Amino acid sequence: MSNNYFNTLPLREQLEQLAKCRFMDISEFPDGVEALKGKKIVVIGCGAQGLAQGMNLRDSGCDVSYTLRQAAIDEKRQSWKNASENGFTVGTYEELIPTADVVLNLTPDKQHTPVVTAIMPLMKQGACLSYSHGFNIVEEGMQIREDLTVIMVAPKCPGSEVRNEYVRGFGVPTLIAVHEDNDPKGEGLALAKAYAVGTGGHKAGVLMSSFIAEVKSDLMGEQTILCGMLQTGSLLCFDKMIEEGIDAGYASKLIQFGWETVTEALKYGGVTNMLDRLSNPAKIKAFDLAEELKLIMRPLYNKHQDDIIDGTFSRVMMEDWANDDVNLLGWRAETAETAFEKTPAGDVEISEQEFFDNGILMVAMVKAGVELAFETMTAAGIVADSAYYESLHETPLIANTIARKKLYEMNATISDTAEYGCYLYNHACLPLLADFMKDIKTDVIGKGLNLEDNGVDNARLIEVNAALRSHPVEAIGGVLRGHMADMKKIV
Amino acid sequence: MTNGLPIRLVDLTVNFDDRFQLNSINWQIEPQQHWVITGANGAGKSALAAVLAGVLDKSAECVSGSIDGLPARVGLVSFEAQAELIEAERKKDDADIMDVISEGTPVSEILYEDCQDRALAEQLVIKFGLEPLLDRAFRKLSTGESRKVMLVRALASKPDLLVLDEPFDGLDANTLVMLQEYLQTLINTVPMVMVLNRFDEFPRFITDIAYVENGELQHCISRDDAKAYSELYQLLHLKTTDLSIPEADPETVIPCLDPEQPLVRLNGITIKYDETEIISDLNWTINPNQHWQLSGPNGSGKTGLLSLITGDHPQCYVNDIFVFGFQRGSGESIWQIKQFIGYVSTALQWEYRVGTNIRNVIISGFYDSIGLYSKCTDKQRAIADEWLALLGMLDRADQPFNKLSYGDQRLLLIARAMVKHPPLLILDEPCLGLDDMNRQLVLALIEKICAGSMTSVLYVNHHPEDKIKGIENYLALGT
Incomplete structure (x- = not known):
């Protein structure tokens, strides 16, 4: 029935269009x-x-x-x-x-x-x-x-x-x-x-x-970092906190509003600023967790990008369209039944800083997801500007929808295409992170590090700060956010 | 504490020579409290102070209500008391039947006649540097000198209550500091009530503040209530400042309107939701330089009607609307309409959720935007600062808007609406959701605006007591 336009183009033109x-x-x-x-x-x-x-x-x-x-x-x-x-x-x-x-x-x-x-x-x-x-x-x-x-x-x-x-x-x-x-x-x-x-x-x-760069980057961003990572992260973090005996209302609130709060820092000053909101020991912790997450998840990001580029993703999704959306609707119902989705946010006060301090793992997940999506997209020939918009830039916007009405609102707001890709990601990512999550305790999600001493090793801190600041997503982010600041966007 | 009882004024109404009336004063002064009475000129501050000093037995008449607990010995310092004493001196002179030039009563006599503690009086004379004046006739002293005499006289009378009406006026800087320090030593001995107009003169030991306006005691607030304290400061500032509203920016040009054309002409307009008509077939014309008040019960369509004018209501495109030279729906943009309008409403305040500082909020009025997205000019910035000075908020110019109190936000949004001096200023229930003090603040600001500009004001409310001077046209909906 359909004929993938991108696949009809010679490689030279594919690359040219992707890089526009x-x-x-x-x-x-x-x-x-x-x-x-x-x-x-x-x-x-x-x-x-x-x-x-x-x-x-x-x-x-x-x-x-x-x-x-x-x-x-x-x-x-x-x-x-x-x-x-x-x-x-x-x-x-x-x-x-x-x-x-x-x-x-x-x-x-x-x-x-x-x-x-x-x-x-x-x-x-x-x-x-x-x-x-x-x-x-x-x-x-x-x-x-x-x-x-x-x-x-x-x-x-x-x-x-x-x-x-x-x-x-x-x-x-x-x-x-x-x-x-x-x-x-x-x-x-x-x-x-x-x-x-x-x-x-x-x-x-x-x-x-270009039409092509838009499609290939938009699909990638929305199904990985934007919706997929936030959905998987929400479910994993919530279940872990419950398992560790944290009050369900608190856990629900920490996640529902946590994404919005930590990505607000991302919006203003990129991944660097988001991590700078943490104490030094917490920053190093988040950095290490993110490195580990990137190592585990990189093949998944590559697979998503590959399936998008060669048209596998759209073909499979269109098969579901032709099948009355059986998969999509089933997954949507499944999401509505998750413990996180069904536990209302508790009536507890969580200060802005507390979302960072007690949500180190969430910060790490955002960092890992943003960087992986960006790295994967640019490796596929999409230029940095596009990759930035489709990863880092849009993350706070999606996080806002979760703050409004959790995953339901997110999935209702995004397109069916994004929603479909989000579920694919989620299904693959949950088992992928199962072992990783076994070692996670409340110090990085739910309670914070609670150290008596905030001391860190100088050399290690310098190393972490340098790595944060030299990531390519930070370079292009600095330029693009600079344009925004010139326009005095004060939102 | 020498004073056992609190002083209680219950529903007290007092007539001063038919010239001035204090109305239904309810006030209680507890031992250990030190009050300031404040308010604009002519508000009744001195009258209230005079009541405490026993004026009821003399030149004023109690119409109704009661006062009790007033101590026998009240030390009073005021311009009126000072003037009275000088007048008495003058009369003494006139009354002298001997053909001798009277020197008048010497300062020493005035000082010591009421004195309860000679040693204290002598100390104070030295403190205030009055020694060289002791033999001088009281009525020959300068105002400042005679004020010092009044102070020493009152302090040495060992009063059970000290009433000081503008005690710092006319004192040189050194004496002022000395007096403040001396009063500080009395705080556990005698309760004090001071009339003061300037917040920066309030001594540290003041515990409570009474705000008087139109002969009414409108607010009693505790010094510890930081929020109320700062609001009162602003209110007093707006009521007493000589500043008028800042000029428009000569470079932010609003196109000239044809003076023969109405600002707004609504022709048979209708607003409906689902099949329900909220407003049906309404005609309304607002001509230049007309002020209007729009009223009507909740749900009568007031806000809907306004948003047809501002272009915020989508049904403005299906009605016959002529605004500021544009027939709506003829290819004009809403920004071409909005440039002629300043607009304030509760809804705007809710929508103004951007994290920007209060100076930028005012500047955003030049651009009709919520938040500031354009580089402003130095002139615009300077005008914004003039507005902040008028509001008494210049020292807070860099604070975030969303951290301000609800009332302060409202004031800023009014300034934002007015900053470009629009031909039409729409104030949609500007006092809604405000407490008394903030309501007064907003009304004080609006009166300043009405007095100082060529803007037509369209004022919407359903509180009959929130009247604004100078509005002569009324439209009532849903009646």
């Missing part, structure tokens, strides 16, 4: 939304992402309406309510697609093939089709009519953030790309830039990438 990624300066957007002015934008799908982007574009002065399938309109489904209650015109594909100059496909990945197949014949000659994820083009090999321009604009945050940040007067980092096989008029980049401005993305940083 450039951070754009805000001065590259002097025309604002001009390229979209007077054009009719029709959004397909009105979930969180679709609604948020449409509202932002409209508030930026664009003409936006929504198209839904006839059934969604007739049954007044949530997507219909989302659009119509917010004052948008809603119509069927037949009614609106032929009028559209730009069509934004913001439906879930697995609907892309049927949706695009349905709308393509209806589209105006020379119109533009925009994706927010390249899966359909890259992994499924969807062929788009030659007269159509195909672009991608992918805000690197959940829909709610896309809207909230815009309303605040800011935006979220956004990745844009032009599908070079479909840029007949050479206007793809101008449209993508205007679209990024319309959603506020240009204020937070725009990454000019």
